[in-house]
Amino acid sequence: MSPLSSAIPVSRERVRAIDWLRGLSVIVMIQCHSLVLLTPELRKSVWTGWLLKLDGLVAPAFIFSAGFALSLLMVRSAAAGMLADRAGRNLRRIAEVFAVAALVNTVWFPIRTEPVWLLRLDILHCVGLCLLLTLPLAALLASRPSVLAGAAFLLALGAFALAPFSDSAGEPWASFLRKSTWAPFPLVPWIGFAWLGACCGCVAGAWGRKGLARVLGLLIALGFVGTLMPHVLSDLYPPHRFFVTNPSNSATRFMWVCAVLLGLLWVEGRMAPDARPSRARRFLEVFGTASLSAYFFHEMLLYYRVFGVFSFERVWGDSSGWLKYSGLLALLIASTFVLCIAVDPAERALKTGLARARDLLLSARWPRPVRRRG
Numbered sequence: 001m002s003p004l005s006s007a008i009p010v011s012r013e014r015v016r017a018i019d020w021l022r023g024l025s026v027i028v029m030i031q032c033h034s035l036v037l038l039t040p041e042l043r044k045s046v047w048t049g050w051l052l053k054l055d056g057l058v059a060p061a062f063i064f065s066a067g068f069a070l071s072l073l074m075v076r077s078a079a080a081g082m083l084a085d086r087a088g089r090n091l092r093r094i095a096e097v098f099a100v101a102a103l104v105n106t107v108w109f110p111i112r113t114e115p116v117w118l119l120r121l122d123i124l125h126c127v128g129l130c131l132l133l134t135l136p137l138a139a140l141l142a143s144r145p146s147v148l149a150g151a152a153f154l155l156a157l158g159a160f161a162l163a164p165f166s167d168s169a170g171e172p173w174a175s176f177l178r179k180s181t182w183a184p185f186p187l188v189p190w191i192g193f194a195w196l197g198a199c200c201g202c203v204a205g206a207w208g209r210k211g212l213a214r215v216l217g218l219l220i221a222l223g224f225v226g227t228l229m230p231h232v233l234s235d236l237y238p239p240h241r242f243f244v245t246n247p248s249n250s251a252t253r254f255m256w257v258c259a260v261l262l263g264l265l266w267v268e269g270r271m272a273p274d275a276r277p278s279r280a281r282r283f284l285e286v287f288g289t290a291s292l293s294a295y296f297f298h299e300m301l302l303y304y305r306v307f308g309v310f311s312f313e314r315v316w317g318d319s320s321g322w323l324k325y326s327g328l329l330a331l332l333i334a335s336t337f338v339l340c341i342a343v344d345p346a347e348r349a350l351k352t353g354l355a356r357a358r359d360l361l362l363s364a365r366w367p368r369p370v371r372r373r374g
Helices: 016-037 046-055 058-079 083-108 115-119 123-141 145-168 187-227 230-235 247-269 279-289 291-303 312-316 322-363
Strands: none
Touching: 016 046, 016 058, 016 247, 016 279, 016 291, 016 312, 016 322, 058 083, 058 123, 058 145, 058 187, 058 247, 083 115, 083 123, 083 291, 123 145, 123 187, 123 291, 145 187, 145 247, 187 247, 230 247, 279 291, 279 322, 291 312, 291 322, 312 322
């Protein structure tokens, strides 16, 4: 370890709470997408309205968790003198996110005739772009966690503050900054949640769960203040979509995301470090650690018509009452869980094989070209 890396504050405490947050986000996401199974009348009911408010926390939590994990690992890798290796791994992970995003778009859109649909900014594309933009910052400042945390926090506030202006952005920026059918998840305000996650992950990597709890408490307080100022913040900007880009709306979302994470952190702190995980915990952690697979499989089961015959939406769409919906939702979650478990060994074997192939290529002695004299 280099003298510089040994001076970096670092905590090796496992933060399982972030995996639990991501696992909960995946489960609520499946519930949200499954609302297509309800009858049209029930989708307009008061209960559905409450569910949609809860569902509004899924994307912020998902993107927050991605930024958290990236920053946490970068800080710890910098302290261990392995920053370059970790940056390469993160790049490969980001490439996997874009690959699955492209696969999903290939399923839904006519890619062969209109390949431009590959660039459509759905949630996975947004996650990939947020990570791609966060990685250089984390790589540059990982050896100075306090600076990284402060920079990520300020960038997050800047993204939230400038988000309302994106509603009036012109082309070509509108395609990437403004919510539309082309960009259901544009860069703003969503990248703000990635940078907030990076701030918290940096603190957790350097100062552990106690430091993380303090930062989460500060963010909850800040979010609460922003929640109380909807009209003040709205009047500062030209006309915009309040529930998409207004800073008060973003403050409410990150307040609740941080509150849930703080609660999960409290639960984790009450567990013995060597405690055997319960079935419920293992279930949650599978979705937390295999969130990319869970996203793909539940989408295919719910919407994609296998051999043009079966999907949950085709067989039970627009026809379910609450009881039937609950049973179908449980079945969909269980099926997604089984597929994630089943594909995990193959995914690990593929990654191991690719890593070995790369190492062989790098270590091989390639013959030098013979120079011919004229």
